[in-house]
Amino acid sequence: MEFEIHDRIEEKFVGTILGCGMGDALGQPFEGRSRNSIERLCGDDTSKFYRGRYTDDTQLTIAMAEALIEGKGYQPSVLVKRFIQWLDEPPIGPGMACLNAIYNLARGVPWTKSGYDSGANGSAMRISPIGLFYCHDVSELIRIADETTKITHTQEAAAAAAIVVARAVAYLAVNEEVVLDDFIEVLCNALQKPEHEEFKNHIGMLDSFLKQSPKKALKKLGILGVRPEYLPKKLPENGIIHPYACTTVLAALYCFLRTPHDYFESVNEVILAGGDTDTTGAICGAISGAFNGIHKLPKSLMYRLINHEHIFSIGRKLFAVYSEMNPAFK
Numbered sequence: 001m002e003f004e005i006h007d008r009i010e011e012k013f014v015g016t017i018l019g020c021g022m023g024d025a026l027g028q029p030f031e032g033r034s035r036n037s038i039e040r041l042c043g044d045d046t047s048k049f050y051r052g053r054y055t056d057d058t059q060l061t062i063a064m065a066e067a068l069i070e071g072k073g074y075q076p077s078v079l080v081k082r083f084i085q086w087l088d089e090p091p092i093g094p095g096m097a098c099l100n101a102i103y104n105l106a107r108g109v110p111w112t113k114s115g116y117d118s119g120a121n122g123s124a125m126r127i128s129p130i131g132l133f134y135c136h137d138v139s140e141l142i143r144i145a146d147e148t149t150k151i152t153h154t155q156e157a158a159a160a161a162a163i164v165v166a167r168a169v170a171y172l173a174v175n176e177e178v179v180l181d182d183f184i185e186v187l188c189n190a191l192q193k194p195e196h197e198e199f200k201n202h203i204g205m206l207d208s209f210l211k212q213s214p215k216k217a218l219k220k221l222g223i224l225g226v227r228p229e230y231l232p233k234k235l236p237e238n239g240i241i242h243p244y245a246c247t248t249v250l251a252a253l254y255c256f257l258r259t260p261h262d263y264f265e266s267v268n269e270v271i272l273a274g275g276d277t278d279t280t281g282a283i284c285g286a287i288s289g290a291f292n293g294i295h296k297l298p299k300s301l302m303y304r305l306i307n308h309e310h311i312f313s314i315g316r317k318l319f320a321v322y323s324e325m326n327p328a329f330k
């Protein structure tokens, strides 16, 4: 199949969702492992174990995109219906918060009360379509990233992380360059609640981390802001990326910003750092895909991604609905 696209923003829509899928599938074989264990298996090349199998991160990103397509924008009832359908796919390696909250929805609990007390990755990992669709409406982007998070995750950390991923994707979808100070300022400005202050400070520190080697930087970023009672008693010597939404997003942003023009380099680096690797890969992959667009993603990985033609068509449909709803920005 030839991926014929000539509109640059459309390339980025499709690149975001495929980038999420490929990053998820690159990380999938290593989920839960430490850096030492991953490096023992694959050296420094995670693609050696690539089988193109994505997990819940991509399933729910597809669900989010399809809900936006069907609803011609975000409509809670459409998203809730599509989330409930996910239970029949069935979910691949789901997180507890998403699963419990969506079972609540399936039992008839209203979406305003379905959320689970969690600050994990479940919203940040699926939020990229919101960043794309609302790339020209930042206040709606923030409101909707927050609201859709609360359907499954009630802690502010989960919402803050999702807002930042959506805002990053929006910025990268409409810009051809990443001006570091500008990008970081834009992300910080999207965090508007007092509870987001600490995460905002950590995002502001990314430029100093970028001066450090990836191993050193990711060891610190991987646990930054995690309260001591949530840390494992014995941390692996080389660290992990803690499956807390804010650390996951910090690590993904760091790896993207180190090598913005090289999709594989960014995603490979974040996966090597260990932890919830399918999710770190999915988030970093969506962010890098939004910047690079489909034509700069590695074809050898793309053609081996399960359902890549279907994912490609979802990206195109999302762009078609976005164009229809935003004629001024077409």
Ligand SMILES: [Mg+2]
Residues within 6 Å of the ligand: 055, 056, 057, 092, 093, 094, 278, 279
């Ligand atoms: Mg997963």
